Amino acid sequence: MRIPAPLSFARSALRHDAAGAGSDRPHWAARAEDVKNRLVGSTLRRLHWDLRLQPFHGYGSATQARVLAKVLYASPRTSADFHDQPVHDMRTVAVRGWRNFTSQVAPHRTVHIRLGGEEFTVRADRSGIVDATLEVSLSPGKHQAVLWTVPGNEVTADVTIVPPEARVGMVSDIDDTVMVTWLPRPLLAFWNAFVVHQSSRQVVPGMPMLYQRLAREHPHMPVFYLSTGAWNVFPVLKRFLYRNGYPDGPLLLTDWGPTHTGFFRSGPEHKTRSLERLAAAYPDVRWILVGDDGQHDPSLYAAFAERHPELVESILIRQLTEPEQLLAHGTLRPLVGSSPGGRGPLALAAPNGHGLLAALQRHGRMSR
Structure with a gap:
C-alpha cells in the first residue's frame, strides 16, 4: 500500500500519561513497566514478531473525529489480525479474552490513519494506546478509519459521527x-x-x-x-x-x-x-x-x-x-x-x- 505525502499531522492525545506530567519522576511501577515493555519488545522484534493494531470504536462531530486503537506485537504465525473481525462473528469468541490480556503492547509507535479522504500520522502513548483527535469534515453516520503501522497491516476502526440535530x-x-x-x-x-x-x-x-x-x-x-x-x-x-x-x-x-x-x-x-x-x-x-x-x-x-x-x-x-x-x-x-x-x-x-x-x-x- 502506498503512503501518500505529504501527510497531515493530527493532535495525538496522550492523555493516559497526563496525570503525571507535572511530576519530576514517574512512579517506580510505571518505570518498571516501561523497562519490561522495552525488554520484551526487543526480544519479540528479534523473533520477528510483527506490529498489529487493535481498533476501537471512535466518535466525532462534523469537524472532528476521535480515533482509538492499541498497538500490539503479534506472532508471525498469525496470518490475520484476530482483533479486526466483525462484531457479529462469534466463531472465535471463546478464545479471545485471555489473548487480550497476555498480548504485549508496543509503546510510542508511529501510526498512520486515513479518514475522510485525508491521511494523518500520530504516535501511540507509553501503553500502546492511540487516542487521536483529527480535524476532518465528515457527514453524520458511521464511517471507517483505516489504520496501519506499515503497509500490509491495515485495520479498520468504526467512527460514529453524531448528527448536528441531535439534542x-x-x-x-x-x-x-x-x-x-x-x-x-x-x-x-x-x-x-x-x-x-x-x-x-x-x-x-x-x-x-x-x-x-x-x-x-x-x-x-x-x-x-x-x-x-x-x-x-x-x-x-x-x-x-x-x-x-x-x-x-x-x-x-x-x-x-x-x-x-x-x-x-x-x-x-x-x-x-x-x-x-x-x-x-x-x-x-x-x-x-x-x-x-x-x-x-x-x-x-x-x-x-x-x-x-x-x-x-x-x-x-x-x-x-x-x-x-x-x-x-x-x-x-x-x-x-x-x-x-x-x-x-x-x-x-x-x-x-x-x-x-x-x-x-x-x-x-x-x-x-
Whole structure:
C-alpha cells in the first residue's frame, strides 16, 4: 500500500500519561513497566514478531473525529489480525479474552490513519494506546478509519459521527448496569479475560428494551458506554452488547496498569474526564446518564449535573439487590449518597429496565 505525502499531522492525545506530567519522576511501577515493555519488545522484534493494531470504536462531530486503537506485537504465525473481525462473528469468541490480556503492547509507535479522504500520522502513548483527535469534515453516520503501522497491516476502526440535530444523548455504565456478572469487582478482570462465553453473562432485565425505546424516542440519540473496564476486554463487551440487542455505540474504556503517579488509574477520574470531554464535544446535547448504585455512578452523575445543569436530561440509576451490593463494595446497602433525589435534573431509580421505563412514563418522559 502506498503512503501518500505529504501527510497531515493530527493532535495525538496522550492523555493516559497526563496525570503525571507535572511530576519530576514517574512512579517506580510505571518505570518498571516501561523497562519490561522495552525488554520484551526487543526480544519479540528479534523473533520477528510483527506490529498489529487493535481498533476501537471512535466518535466525532462534523469537524472532528476521535480515533482509538492499541498497538500490539503479534506472532508471525498469525496470518490475520484476530482483533479486526466483525462484531457479529462469534466463531472465535471463546478464545479471545485471555489473548487480550497476555498480548504485549508496543509503546510510542508511529501510526498512520486515513479518514475522510485525508491521511494523518500520530504516535501511540507509553501503553500502546492511540487516542487521536483529527480535524476532518465528515457527514453524520458511521464511517471507517483505516489504520496501519506499515503497509500490509491495515485495520479498520468504526467512527460514529453524531448528527448536528441531535439534542439528547445517552451515557451508560456497563458492569451491573447493562450486565450482571455476580462476582466481586476485583475479580471482574479475571472474569472478562477467561470466562468469555456470552451465556456466562446475565443481562439486566429490561435494559435492552429500555435503551431501544429511548433510541426510538430520540431518533438522533448517540449512545456511549462508559466503563472503568480495560481496553483489553473491548471485543468481549462489544459482542455482549450486540448479542443482547443494545444500541451500537462507542465504548469509552481505560488502560489498566501503572501511571506516573501510582499503581492504577482512577476509575472515577476516568469517568469524570470522559463526561467532560463529551460535554465539550457536543455542547447542544442533553445527556441521559445511566448507571447503578453499587459504586460511584450516582455521585459522579450528580456532580456532573451540578457543574452542567443545562446538559443533563435525566439520571437513571439501576438499584442493585443486597447480594449484588455485597459483591460490589462489601456491604448490603448502597454507598452513602448513592440515591438520586433533591434538586437538579430528573433522577429515577429502579431495580431493572422495566422499572426505569415505567418511571420515565409516569414522569411524562417516555410515550406509553
